Amino acid sequence: MASELDAYLKDIKDNLRLDAASEQEIISELETHAEERILEMREAGLSDEEAAKECLGLLGSARLVARQIYEAHSQGTWRQALLSALPHLFFAALFALKWWNIGWLPVVLGVAAATAVYGWCHGKPNWLFPWLGYSMLPVVITGLLLLYLPAGWAWVTILLYVPLVLWLLCYIAIKVINSDWLYSALMLLPVPSLVGWFIAAKLEDRFTGFDMKQLNEFAPWIGLSFLVLALTVAMFVRIRQRHLRLVVLTMSEVLTLVIVASAGSLSFPVTLALVLLMLASLSGPAILDHWMRQGSHPAIT
16 A cells, blocks of 8 residues: 555656645655545455555546646746746846946846845745846856867967866756756747857957947847847746646747847857757757756756
8 A cells, every 4th residue: 555655656746747845745645545535445354455546546646646747836926926937037238238248247147146146045935947048157158168278278278268168068067957957948048049149249259258239220120029028027927837838838949049149140050050059959958958858967966
């Protein structure tokens, strides 16, 4: 009886996709409820095996129960939706109002990093993940700017820098995926459009990596793309169903890439590369999650 119930509860837990604290509380409540029902059935004259089978049959499919529990607990509040959308709204305002070139960009990046550290140290709430993506932006930009070092130094620095960054990204991604790989995709949501705008600026300035004139011309469109991301995140938080959350992320990526490719007049090869990057940012977390759940890679604790 205990082994059947344990296997059933484990199947539910494997499909819940909630934070660890919520999962533990839900599983404990289900276990208590199931044990009480089994005890009642035993007192009614059923054997242990019959009582367990009858109880689990009444509860229904483990995956269906997990999906119903997920939909009941996954919806965030409007406050959480606003907190999740804030980093995208900050960047939308920076470019729409052209404040990025008067010193506000480092301030926003600093706020994003500080907020990410705070959230990471306080239980990794669901509103944290968009902030995590922007806190990694200076790391990504630094890597791109390394390409502008003298030839010899560039290769040496990149060979040292890239493995460190990949390790850091994998560490964060695995930590996030331990909850739900969709949040890892949410964290990576702005990456394709950021890379696209970086390329569209033509990288003509050796020291900043940006063509300032081009960025000023693109500023309204960049602001619009970040506004799309903000609306996407708010919808993601408020939606209950996982498949609809994936649809929202995909449509957002497509729309922002259309904005970047059209406004930035990107060539077909560059646009194709950005599409592949978009697919990688969406499918990569899912593949890594599947790999981890198959037991091929131990979760980092």
